[in-house]
Amino acid sequence: xxxxxxxxxxxxxxxxxxxxxxxxxxxxxxxxxxxxxxxxxxxxxxxxxxxxxxxxxxxxxxxxxxxxxxxxxxxxxxxxxxxxxxxxxxxxxxxxxxxxxxxxxxxxxxxxxxxxxxxxxxxxxxxxxxxxxxxxxxxxxxxxxxxxxxxxxxxxxxxxxxxxxxxxxxxxxxxxxxxxxxxxxxxxxxxxxxxxxxxxxxxxxxxxxxxxxxxxxxxxxxxxxxxxxxxxxxxxxxxxxxxxxxxxxxxxxxxxxxxxxxxxxxxxxxxxxxxxxxxxxxxxxxxxxxxxxxxxxxxxxxxxxxxxxxxxxxxxxxxxxxxxxxxxxxxxxxxxxxxxxxx
Numbered sequence: 287x288x289x290x291x292x293x294x295x296x297x298x299x300x301x302x303x304x305x306x307x308x309x310x311x312x313x314x315x316x317x318x319x320x321x322x323x324x325x326x327x328x329x330x331x332x333x334x335x336x337x338x339x340x341x342x343x344x345x346x347x348x349x350x351x352x353x354x355x356x357x358x359x360x361x362x363x364x365x366x367x368x369x370x371x372x373x374x375x376x377x378x379x380x381x382x383x384x385x386x387x388x389x390x391x392x393x394x395x396x397x398x399x400x401x402x403x404x405x406x407x408x409x410x411x412x413x414x415x416x417x418x419x420x421x422x423x424x425x426x427x428x429x430x431x432x433x434x435x436x437x438x439x440x441x442x443x444x445x446x447x448x449x450x451x452x453x454x455x456x457x458x459x460x461x462x463x464x465x466x467x468x469x470x471x472x473x474x475x476x477x478x479x480x481x482x483x484x485x486x487x488x489x490x491x492x493x494x495x496x497x498x499x500x501x502x503x504x505x506x507x508x509x510x511x512x513x514x515x516x517x518x519x520x521x522x523x524x525x526x527x528x529x530x531x532x533x534x535x536x537x538x539x540x541x542x543x544x545x546x547x548x549x550x551x552x553x554x555x556x557x558x559x560x561x562x563x564x565x566x567x568x569x570x571x572x573x574x575x576x577x578x579x580x581x582x583x584x585x586x587x588x589x590x591x592x593x594x595x596x597x598x599x600x601x602x603x604x605x606x607x608x609x610x611x612x613x614x615x616x617x618x619x620x621x622x623x624x625x626x627x628x629x
Contacts (some may be wrong), residue, residue, distance in 0.1 A: 336472065354382070355382065382581065384418060411595075425566070526561070600624045
């Protein structure tokens with residue numbers, strides 16, 4: 287049986303993404319599961335993988351992008367000496383995973399122990415939105431910043447995939463929220479309960495200092511922007527950097543290791559504020575139980591109707607290159623989901 291997937295044979299612009307047909311399905315080995323993929327996200331992180339500039343990513347072309355996926359167990363791998371490698375999973379079961387790469391494909395192999403069950407009542411497009419963007423937001427709020435009910439936060443890129451997730455989760459904690467975004471995304475940001483700050487027309491540092499500062503800032507911009515976010519904190523506040531957007535777009539020129547070191551040094555200064563970098567993949571490797579617990583908690587919130595991802599577009603696998611163009615042009619209010627298979 288043949289199947290389609292998106293590959294890139296070299297790093298580069300969206301045009302390097304090609305849809306190809308494989309002649310036969312991959313066969314799962316011991317401890318593996320073959321998954322029929324239903325949905326994957328198209329995210330800014332995927333564009334970094336495509337360009338070959340995602341920090342810490344070691345894979346080389348040819349490869350398929352796709353940082354997360356929701357699918358259905360299609361075939362279990364053979365049993366091992368300690369029992370079936372896919373213990374606890376059943377053919378036909380809906381599952382999710384943080385794949386990092388490879389999910390732009392109708393079928394893929396995954397380690398059985400990395401899969402998280404998805405409630406049957408949750409649609410694949412909603413569920414896949416939880417895996418990268420919402421887990422990132424949830425862990426930054428609860429694991430890194432340890433934000434308390436009623437505190438004040440500042441979210442940069444508040445109209446994007448992680449930004450909208452932070453605002454939705456923050457609203458559940460009755461947080462006072464400020465979000466920087468373009469003027470075109472004002473309605474979206476305000477609709478999610480935040481005060482909109484147009485980054486092109488207003489100095490967010492002056493605004494936050496006038497408001498008495500905030501308890502946490504979530505910043506993926508990079509460079510000098512981190513220092514400005516740090517200056518927006520009140521005593522006892524925390525900056526959570528989680529990306530280098532300007533550098534990725536050719537605007538920053540950050541030396542990532544040096545930036546890590548510089549910002550870490552801020553923690554030893556007697557200023558009453560602190561920083562904590564966040565990256566989902568290293569944290570999952572260090573604390574795999576956290577990922578499973580947090581994703582399961584998000585699925586429960588989704589099933590209960592307490593959160594709803596801001597999905598602007600559903601696109602087909604054949605349109606992956608166009609999805610990447612829209613992301614890089616910041617032309618999306620919310621997120622794009624690639625609809626790969628039928629539920």
